[in-house]
Amino acid sequence: MNKKITNKMIKFFYGIEGLLDEYKKTQLDKFGNIAFIITWWYLLISGFVAMLLYVNNPKIAAIFLIAGNLLISALALFSIIYFLRKKKLDIVEVDKRAYPEKKKKYFRKSIGLAVYFGVAIHILNAISDAVIQNENFWTSISSVSNICTAVFEGIAFGVCMYIVYLLRLKK
Incomplete structure (x- = not known):
């Protein structure tokens, strides 16, 4: 993918205006890697738990996945906001x-x-x-x-x- 498009997508997603310098890019890459690892483990574990729950009650499995995904999404959102504020990347x-x-x-x-x-x-x-x-x-x-x-x-x-x-x- 074109580097210019990638930078625009990163700036849009994180709400960064102006120049995306090397410090900001490094910090965002670091945070993105950590978030990816956490999300990957969550998907792996939640899928396994949902499969186990599905055997007994499919409705509970669906509720578990929906509630878990909403909770993880909210946690990800607030952690992004906290990270950007802490590192002063969105100023x-x-x-x-x-x-x-x-x-x-x-x-x-x-x-x-x-x-x-x-x-x-x-x-x-x-x-x-x-x-x-x-x-x-x-x-x-x-x-x-x-x-x-x-x-x-x-x-x-x-x-x-x-x-x-x-x-x-x-x-």
């Missing part, structure tokens, strides 16, 4: 003159993320209503209460992302 350094412009950029980016999140959640809620509760998709998607909920969730997500972006800025 964006700007001079005082460029600070207001960077805040505006983050504000616009947060609005875009809020709209994207609100629309995605609204569509996913309508799909889940149609699948789980056997409601009509178009009735669910045009429901005023569902639209209001999606708007509120989008705004809340946008505000949270803006706060996260501001916490990463360093004058």
Whole structure:
């Protein structure tokens, strides 16, 4: 794979802006290797345990895998956040003159993320209503209460992302 594309994917996944220097790349490679090893062992052990549980009760095996995967995903997310903060890899350094412009950029980016999140959640809620509760998709998607909920969730997500972006800025 092209090195430029790989660097862009790494920067996007970890939320790193600016230059991906050798120190950051080394630290991310180290963390990625550790995370891969832990995840590999988890998959190996959880698959074996699920297979043992499946013999007696397939429903418990499915619940075990789903709950375990959600828990491991949450732990991975929080460990990535902790690692990036500890090593200060996600800090964006700007001079005082460029600070207001960077805040505006983050504000616009947060609005875009809020709209994207609100629309995605609204569509996913309508799909889940149609699948789980056997409601009509178009009735669910045009429901005023569902639209209001999606708007509120989008705004809340946008505000949270803006706060996260501001916490990463360093004058």
